[in-house]
Amino acid sequence: MGSPHAVGIVGLGVISGQYLDTLVGSSAVRITAVADLDRSRAASVAERIDGCRVLTTDELVADDDVATVLNLTIPAAHAEVALAAIAHGKHVYGEKPLAATFDDARRMTDAAAAAGVRLGSAPDTVLGTGVQTARAAIDRGLIGTPVSAAATWISGGHESWHPHPDFYYRTGGGPLLDMGPYYITSLVQLLGPVVAVSGAASRSRSEREIGSGPRAGERVAVEVDTHLAGILHHASGAISTVTMSFDGDASTAHPIEVQGVDGALVVPDPNTFAGDVLLHPRGGDWRRLGPSAGYVDAGRGVGLIDLVAGHGRADGAMALHALEIMTLLQRSAESGVREPLTTTRDRPSLVPLTAAGAWRTA
Ligand SMILES: NC(=O)C1=CN([C@@H]2O[C@H](COP(=O)(O)OP(=O)(O)OC[C@H]3O[C@@H](n4cnc5c(N)ncnc54)[C@H](OP(=O)(O)O)[C@@H]3O)[C@@H](O)[C@H]2O)C=CC1
Ligand SMILES: O=C1CO[C@H](CO)[C@@H](O)[C@@H]1O
Incomplete structure (x- = not known):
């Protein structure tokens, strides 16, 4: 050390x-x-x-x-x-x-x-046992060749709890650039890089009201779209659909579901580091997979430790690819045209199952 x-x-x-x-x-x-x-x-x-x-x-x-x-x-x-x-x-x-x-x-x-x-x-949540165990399951062929994925995040907007939510409604915010990084980065981790996207977007209101803290009751101007639906074409041929919204209320949709020719997988919330990965092998029943990969008991900052250790699994190339996917989803929503990507990022190496005591002292 x-x-x-x-x-x-x-x-x-x-x-x-x-x-x-x-x-x-x-x-x-x-x-x-x-x-x-x-x-x-x-x-x-x-x-x-x-x-x-x-x-x-x-x-x-x-x-x-x-x-x-x-x-x-x-x-x-x-x-x-x-x-x-x-x-x-x-x-x-x-x-x-x-x-x-x-x-x-x-x-x-x-x-x-x-x-x-x-x-x-960030996001380094995708290096935790949730997304990494799901990825290990795909890599081991447990669902066969992946065909599609669906990613869903829906809420009423962060102004209900954040004391200074202005940035969520300005360039660089909105549900897509705010929550999309967790889901889009996970989809690249699971299914590989994206070559083209198509999107559709809407905005329900021009202002939002701060719900808590010293500025409660103050109104914030909305400068970005607040509901986005998109299609991601992966280089592998797999197709992902994404829904990111500040214009809903609540949802029971799984955060990410992946369908393959031999089974299906439920991936836990990619805004957290852990959670249950569920496998449905073709002809079988749903069962929980125990953690088999990822940083155990991780928290925000583990990506920095991974970078300092020389792995760089949450690096600028991954974040740039994710941001281009999101930027082009938005552009496609405006143009109505399918947009090709100019960046790519191979899947970083799988994180071996690493006990907290090991990564904290890396
Ligand atoms: N809040 C959350 O739950 C999460 C947030 N994030 C991300 O973390 C980032 C920060 O979010 P959050 O902590 O909520 O935001 P906050 O507004 O609470 O905090 C941002 C802080 O940065 C300060 N700041 C802004 N610009 C500068 C600068 N140029 N130099 C020094 N300080 C500066 C702000 O000061 P001042 O207030 O005086 O302007 C403020 O103290 C965002 O990118 C967000 O997407 C990620 C995960 C969860
Ligand atoms: O990145 C983020 C993760 O989750 C939070 C909500 O739960 C967001 O506010 C935030 O910006």
């Missing part, structure tokens, strides 16, 4: 707590600095972590004791923060989507390649 990798975090909002839960207890990394537009937010985190300093974002991305910048800002700031870090020779791992637009994301992957630094991105 080498010395812990130095990580600086930019953005200490709602999701940062889950990352801190994973990373502060890991001997693979140490948090050396934090930064937020609201300095007091950064200070209250730093005081709980030994040796952690409060810096400005500009200071943090240039700091000698930061090797990787963990970018937990809102989508509109992902590219700016990442490009500044890359310009200082830092590795970057960030929240999803990779950037608010495909062009910005492309600038990030190009800059990282030119600088020779690693770029990674």
